Amino acid sequence: MRYPSLLVSTLLALLASIAPGVAQNKSSFIDQSDNAGFVAPTVDAQMSCQSLNSSNFSDISLLKAIHFDATDKIPAHCQVTGYIRPEIKFEITLPARWNRRIYMFGNGGYAGENLADPTRIETRDQALARGFVTVQQNTGHDAATYNLGDFANGNLDRLIDYASRAVHVVVISTKSIATHYYDRHPTFSYWDGCSTGGRQGLMSAQRYPADFDGILAGAPALDFTGTQLWGVWNARVLEKAPISKAQLRVLAKTVMDKCDRPDGAEDGLITDPRACKFDPQKDLPICEKVVSSDCFTENQAQALTKISEGVKINGEVVFPGVPWGVEGLDDGGESGWNRWIISDNGPSRQLTYGETFLRNMAMLPESGKDIDWRSFDFDAEYTKIQAIRNILDATDSDLSEFQKRGGKMISYFGWADPALNPMMGVNYYESVREKLSAERTDEFYRLFMVPGMFHCRQGYGTDTFDAFTPLIDWVENGKAPDVIQARQVKGGHIIRTRPLCAYPLAAKYSGSGDLNDGANFSCTTSDGK
Structure with missing residues (x-):
């Protein structure tokens, strides 16, 4: 792979200054060009x-x-x-x-x-x-x-x-x-945010469609209510059958062995987790007599199945399960689950966020200070947690007013996001297409799914990409983005490139050439569809 020296030096200079802590992808502007009108009057x-x-x-x-x-x-x-x-x-x-x-x-x-x-x-x-x-x-x-x-x-x-x-x-x-x-x-107003910032962007498009001409909504916490219940649900399941970090590494390898090759490229990425037919109770090594970190108990395998199936209220799935691939390991050997879904130092982040939601927001207008997450009755209490949805959830699929006034929106989501379920992004985009038609939606709204990316950035995929420059180009020059070029950076070097394709398409390997060179991939129908 060869990359223009100016591009690499500019990219690495920007990345060197990035510190974790803010829910932003942090790659806006790295691909700026005169085509996007940065050199403007x-x-x-x-x-x-x-x-x-x-x-x-x-x-x-x-x-x-x-x-x-x-x-x-x-x-x-x-x-x-x-x-x-x-x-x-x-x-x-x-x-x-x-x-x-x-x-x-x-x-x-x-x-x-x-x-x-x-x-x-x-x-x-x-x-x-x-x-x-x-x-x-x-x-x-x-x-x-x-x-x-x-x-x-x-x-x-x-x-x-x-x-x-x-x-x-x-x-x-x-x-x-x-x-x-x-x-x-x-002349133009733009929004750039990820996580809560992504939800804020969707809220603006839904409720205040005249506020922004262009919205970049990364990994939006759009079903805020469902997300918090999901965190509590996962914690309840895993408290009864805890998974160790060592077992996570076994899980990550077993899932990758099962689901990497079928997508056409054995490259350490799962292009679309929906195509991954992994069954913990059949595919994981089950401990027979001695329990060790190399195998799983029957209870653990059942727990993994349960959280992959999603939150169920009276037997009906109301929020999707954890996709396979989220357990994957980054360059440092850390699983996406670490800290978010499991934690060996206090409660997981999912539980922490979910518990504060139950205690402070869920029961509006009543206080929930006395709620105990361990004994919370999902089936009985779910109907009481609906008023808050009208305030916090950005799930309204009618973006017609935003579209009519010429607004443009790009959204992205890591397929391996452990904090916010990537299926939220897919399901919401599909609901907009159903509401307004696919053709009309394509005129103003594009979704890009990122294999191997954790929450907003990082992970084991090509998490470095500039979606903001294409947004400006679309708003101001009418050039809708079908592809966004992404990179994976390790130790200050670009080790992989890959095209991010506008959903429902996904990058497919041509069958020959360097697997780490995005030039050998093209956009085609996703295997998960």
Whole structure:
């Protein structure tokens, strides 16, 4: 494989600065080109930054504007901070020369982030350096004050702001401030987020279709309610039959041996887990007399079957099971299950998030503080957990208003995501196609599934790709993306490339040539369909 030296050096420079912590893919802009219009006409500020301090904007309080000189990485800019009632904190950066675009990026988990967190500043500065007005917000609460979902208990305003309102009111205020500062309206507004940020993007398309011209919604937690119940369900199942990390490695190898080759390329990836017909009770080594880390008990095999089948309420599946491939190992030998589905240091992340949901949100308008996740009755209580769906879940398949006004949306999901079930992304996309027709959906919405990628990034597949540049190209130049080129980076080197194909297509090996060279793959109907 050969790659242009400029591309590799640019990519690695960006990746070197990435720190984990924010639910972003972190690869936006790495494939920027003049075709996407980054070199766009600019406008200069028409007033001083200081003068914004005496400007009046409705609903904004404690506004503070500070000028910052240019550095070797970012241009001179005006940083505006403030609050929108009741408790939404925001930060807007206004570059001295503006490309007339707004870039707003999302939150992770239960949000409430410190807006000065280095990982958020890194995301902000990538867009600021390219002339965007950038904006971020904390969804209306401070995570330093509230533990996970505690902010929502007994406070409907905070819950609604977290769910959808905060993004809406902040981007509206951003447009107003930018128009005032430059004496020009923004030409385009963009959203970039993954996980909670992906859900926020879908919420915007569904509930506030005029807010953004382009939305990049990565691994959206769109069925928020189902996701949290799923986490509790998995914890309940595995508490009775714990799986060790050593056994996870056996599981990962056994699944890969069963499901890698049938997709046409023995490359250490499962192209579409739906085509993987793995049966834990038949395919795993079952311990006969001595229990060891090299085999599984009957109870463990049954537990694995149960979580692969999904959450069942009165015998009916209401949320999909964990796909095969999520247990796969990254370059460091860590399974996707580690920390998310199992943990040898306290509860798993799935359980932690699910329990705080049950205690603080699920029983709206009642408090659930006394709920015990171990004794929670799924069958009896499920009908009580429906009011919250109308607030938190981004599952409305009617995107007709977003489509009518010319909005474009790209979504991506790792097939090996252990935090958020990738079938959510597939099922939602299919529901939109069913609602609006496949042809109409293709005009404004594309989904890209990423084999081997964990939550938003990392994993054992090609997790490094720029979906934001194609989004701009689509919005501004009308070029719909059929393929996004992706890479896998190890030790500072690109070790594999692979095309990501617009769903329902998937990358298929030609039958000859280097398996690590994406040029030897083409997009065809997925084996899982």
